[in-house]
Amino acid sequence: MSAQSTTGQTTTGRTTAGQPGDPTLVGTTAARTERRGRRIPWRFIGGRVAFYAFTLWAAITINFFLPRLMKGDAVSSYMARSQGQLTPDAEKALRLMFGLDSSVPLWQQYLDYWNMLLHGNLGVSISTGMAPVGDAIASALPWTLGLVGFATVVSFLIGTGVGAVIGWRRGGRLDVLVPVTTFLGTVPYFWLGLIFIAVFSTTLGWFPAGHAYELGVEPGWNGEFLGQVVSHAALPVLTIVVVSLGGWVLGMRNMMLTVLDEDYITVAQAKGMPDRRVLWRYAARNAVLPQIQSFALALGFIVSGTIVMEMVFSYPGIGLLLLNATSAKDYALMQGIFLILVLAVLVANILADIAYAILDPRTRQTEA
Amino acid sequence: MRTPAEESPTLTQPAGVGSPETAFVLAVGPQPPAKATFWSQLKASLAMFGNRKSAAGLVILGVFVLVAIFAPWIAPYDPNAQHLDQTLQPPSFQHLLGTTHIGQDVFSQLVYGTRGVLVVGFLATIMATVVAIVVGVTAGYLRGWRSESLSALSNVFLVIPGLPLMIIVASQFDDPPLPLIAAVLGLTGWAWGARVLRAQTLSLRNRDFIQAARANGEPLHRIILVEMLPNLMAIIASSFVGTMTAAVLGLTTLAFIGVIPVSNLNWGTILFWAQQNNAFPDYWWWYVPAGLCIALLGVALALINFGIDEYVNPRLRSAGERARAMKRKGMDVNAAVTQVRTGTASAGPAESASESTTA
Numbered sequence: 001m002s003a004q005s006t007t008g009q010t011t012t013g014r015t016t017a018g019q020p021g022d023p024t025l026v027g028t029t030a031a032r033t034e035r036r037g038r039r040i041p042w043r044f045i046g047g048r049v050a051f052y053a054f055t056l057w058a059a060i061t062i063n064f065f066l067p068r069l070m071k072g073d074a075v076s077s078y079m080a081r082s083q084g085q086l087t088p089d090a091e092k093a094l095r096l097m098f099g100l101d102s103s104v105p106l107w108q109q110y111l112d113y114w115n116m117l118l119h120g121n122l123g124v125s126i127s128t129g130m131a132p133v134g135d136a137i138a139s140a141l142p143w144t145l146g147l148v149g150f151a152t153v154v155s156f157l158i159g160t161g162v163g164a165v166i167g168w169r170r171g172g173r174l175d176v177l178v179p180v181t182t183f184l185g186t187v188p189y190f191w192l193g194l195i196f197i198a199v200f201s202t203t204l205g206w207f208p209a210g211h212a213y214e215l216g217v218e219p220g221w222n223g224e225f226l227g228q229v230v231s232h233a234a235l236p237v238l239t240i241v242v243v244s245l246g247g248w249v250l251g252m253r254n255m256m257l258t259v260l261d262e263d264y265i266t267v268a269q270a271k272g273m274p275d276r277r278v279l280w281r282y283a284a285r286n287a288v289l290p291q292i293q294s295f296a297l298a299l300g301f302i303v304s305g306t307i308v309m310e311m312v313f314s315y316p317g318i319g320l321l322l323l324n325a326t327s328a329k330d331y332a333l334m335q336g337i338f339l340i341l342v343l344a345v346l347v348a349n350i351l352a353d354i355a356y357a358i359l360d361p362r363t364r365q366t367e368a
Numbered sequence: 369m370r371t372p373a374e375e376s377p378t379l380t381q382p383a384g385v386g387s388p389e390t391a392f393v394l395a396v397g398p399q400p401p402a403k404a405t406f407w408s409q410l411k412a413s414l415a416m417f418g419n420r421k422s423a424a425g426l427v428i429l430g431v432f433v434l435v436a437i438f439a440p441w442i443a444p445y446d447p448n449a450q451h452l453d454q455t456l457q458p459p460s461f462q463h464l465l466g467t468t469h470i471g472q473d474v475f476s477q478l479v480y481g482t483r484g485v486l487v488v489g490f491l492a493t494i495m496a497t498v499v500a501i502v503v504g505v506t507a508g509y510l511r512g513w514r515s516e517s518l519s520a521l522s523n524v525f526l527v528i529p530g531l532p533l534m535i536i537v538a539s540q541f542d543d544p545p546l547p548l549i550a551a552v553l554g555l556t557g558w559a560w561g562a563r564v565l566r567a568q569t570l571s572l573r574n575r576d577f578i579q580a581a582r583a584n585g586e587p588l589h590r591i592i593l594v595e596m597l598p599n600l601m602a603i604i605a606s607s608f609v610g611t612m613t614a615a616v617l618g619l620t621t622l623a624f625i626g627v628i629p630v631s632n633l634n635w636g637t638i639l640f641w642a643q644q645n646n647a648f649p650d651y652w653w654w655y656v657p658a659g660l661c662i663a664l665l666g667v668a669l670a671l672i673n674f675g676i677d678e679y680v681n682p683r684l685r686s687a688g689e690r691a692r693a694m695k696r697k698g699m700d701v702n703a704a705v706t707q708v709r710t711g712t713a714s715a716g717p718a719e720s721a722s723e724s725t726t727a
Contacts (some may be wrong), residue, residue, distance in 0.1 A: 051428040055524045062528075068535060171691025186666025188617055190624050191639060191659035198649030235434075254677065257687040304531030308621050322532060323625060333534050341529050349527060 036274040048353055052346055063335045064113050068106070122336035127328035135337035136321065141340065143212055144317030147233055148306050149229055152299075153239035158241070159248025164250065164284040167256025178250060184244025189305035193239045194311040200235060207234050210314035236313050244302060251294060255287035262286075289360050295352045299345050415679065416602050422675025428668035432575045436483040443476035443643050447633055459653050466653035476569055477638050478657055484634030485616055485665070488550050491617040495554030497608050500561030505592060505600070507562070508569025513565075520561040530556035534618060538627045551629050553615045561607030568603050572596055606676045613669045 033105035048356045116123065122133035152290075159181075213228040259265065259285055268278045307319030314320065318337055325333035417426060417562030435442060444464070445451075459466045462630070465474040467636040508713035537552050538544050572578060573596075580597050622628045623636025624643070635658040642648070677684040699718075 051520060051523060055527050056519055058524045059528055061518065062533075066540070088639065171688045171695060175688060182670050183663060183667055186660065186670060187663045188620055188624075190621065191655070191662065194639075194648050194655065195659070198652075202649045203710075254681070254684055257683050260687070263681055279684055299529075303529040304618075307531055307535070308625060310623065322535065326535055326627065329539070334539070338532050338536055341532050342527070345529055349388070363459070 034119070036140050037359060044357070048350075052350065055346060059138060059339065060114070060117065063339055064110055066335075070108075082242065101353070112303070117339075122339070123332035125330050125333040125336075127325055127330035136333060137318065137336055138317050138339055140316060140321045144306060144310070144319065145217060145344070147236055147315065147317065148240070150233075151237040152302055154246070155235070155241040155244045156248055156291075156295070160252045160284075160288060161362045162245075163249040163252025164256055164287065167253040167260065167287070168279050168283070170260075172258060178253060181246035181249045183246075185244070187243060188308075189239060189243050189310050190308040192243055192365050193236070193309050196235050196239055208232050209235075212316050232315075236315055238311055240302065240305065240308055243305065244298065247294075247298060248291065251291055252284075252287060254283050255290055256283060259283050259287045284357065289356065292356050292359070293351050295348070303341055303345060414603060416676045417672070419675045419678060419685075421678070424677065425668040425671030425673075428664065429672070432482055432486060432665055435479055436486045438484050439479050443479040445473040445476040447472060447477040447480040449473070454652055465657050466643065466651070468654060469647075474638070474654055474657065477633060478635070478661060479635045481658070482661070484632055485619060485662075488546055488553070488619050488634070489612055489616045491547065491550035492553035492557065492619070493608055493612040495655060496553060496558035496611045496615070497561060497604065499554065499558040500607060500611075501604060503558070503602075504562035504565025504568050505596065506567040509573055509592065509596075518704045519563075519566060522559045522566070525556070525559035526563060528556075530614075531621065533620060535625065535627055536691075538622060543629050544710070546632060549619065549622070550615075553618050556618070557614050561604070561611060563694045564603055564607055564669055565600060568600055569596065572599055595647075595683075602676055602680050603689060606673055606680075609669045610674070610675045613666055616662065616665055617668075635659075 001337070004216060120134065120212050122137070124130050125133045125136050132155045162177065165171075166177060200206045208231060210232075212232050215226060238325075264276060265283055268282050273282075309315070310317045310319035313325050318340065322334060322337045324330075325337065373510065375595065449472065451467065451473075453471065454463070454467050455469055455471045457463055457467040457471075463473050465478065466626065467473055468477075491518065502523055503518050507515045509515075509520070510518070533556055534552050576596055578591065581591050586595070619628075619634065620636030620639070623632070623634050624639050626640055638658040639655055642651070644676075646656040
């Protein structure tokens, strides 16, 4: 009994004291931190990679089980719509094609589904004339990515900047902006989009009301087409920016108020640093960290808002495609879009992680 | 303050029967610390709603709740009744907010729509909050792989975009029932609350009073329910309000898209019909009020959350007040150098000394 406890003590004692061979413990403190800073944070990266892999697996599994848990399936509804024009043989063929053959056990279907996905095969879409789902998504994705990506970055930059300034000039006249942006943030995307169309497009005629470009224009890298794209994207971008601005402003302002009370801000000011440097390099840099973390949360919201906004503006992106697939009960297309959306959100999360790791050295050194 | 004993009839009888009334005052002596009764505890746990912002938000929310409850008495017409001789009327005394393309009264639709929004909103939020508390507190209290897996679960739900999932689930049903819609909204809305609750529970479980409770041998359910939950109330309330905002937006969005049955009247359905019948931009009375109602409910919920935020983090409240107080005395809150002011009559010396140290 006692022998056991002593061995236990010696082992723990050795690990806490640090292995004598550990290179990070040799040299001066400065040299040690230098070396440690360059060390690649494998544990942090590994944890994040495991999380993303798990999320992807969960999304794919949800995607697999959702249509199979429901009463009707894609083939039955397709058969119902064709009103007896298709033979039972055709139904069987369709079932095989969709991997919905009930004679195959569920786990086999699941493996087949993975096999299809790994070969980049998302199935065929009924509503777009049996075209591969991948093609339908590929033609819609650039529009959404360009629009949402641009609008989100603009909104984040403006909101964070305004929030930092409001926090810095606390108690000033700019405080009025907080309730204003909050009110705009609670307005539904689709409603504001419709109002914008009513005001700026129908009444004032400044911007076109919908679509990504005029029907007669040939897509290409020429001035006319690009001008069309910009003017057609103006109202959707404005909608996203106006609605999502409030969250960034409020989050940044609240963090600034907390950070500005810290001692290092007082010290920086006491050293006689210019205000501008204290504001942006000392206060804002630290206050922006939670903002980047909340980016992950905001993204799901923005994706959701975009879907409806694309419907309002008839913008030929992923959201409109999803809604059309929904009304046509095109399950393969719906699943493919859901998968792509999850992937896009995951990629954006990875980017946010990288930005966070660059801005905050602590995540690189310790386990987050 | 009169004690209950004073009011009892035996003691208020004329002198001679008992001791004089002054004896009570002497007997009470110095006031002991107020005993924790149910009401004082309730008051303490509602303190986060005690500021002006929260109160304003609660009042607006309360008005909406009243409208939802008393909808049949408030609405002048049946929301689905068609008055085919009065289509697309602008607002008048007969129809306060005008009529639709088939002569339905928009105001009545709005009043009944409040009911649809609030019932589904509260139902979804209650489900989401219960899941968030169970998952979040458990993940925060447990250690090891069970905690990690629960936390991974909530992170997954945090990342998966909610509205596409809702659309896909709702579209599998021809006529999704309301509880199902609420369940889907709740399913996609619990993760953020669970994550915040887990973080707070993690920090609570190492505090002294929890350690003491554990050392005293208190059972687990008592530690969680009696010791921890009161300290999590502000965060639970805040996540409840946030989830409700998301649920209301999600519900109206789903209704606007037309994924959930249009027979379930809510503000989104009104907008759905308005857009289907080309109400934009001419028939503003049809679509403006419904959108404003959604925004007003959102503002009310945001105000409640502002109040809770300021209660949890007093810096948010004091920073603005302090800066304004300094400005009134002609000082800049961001000035690096403390100004030495001579001969200002506006502030007392003690006050200015304390202000200059904080600058």
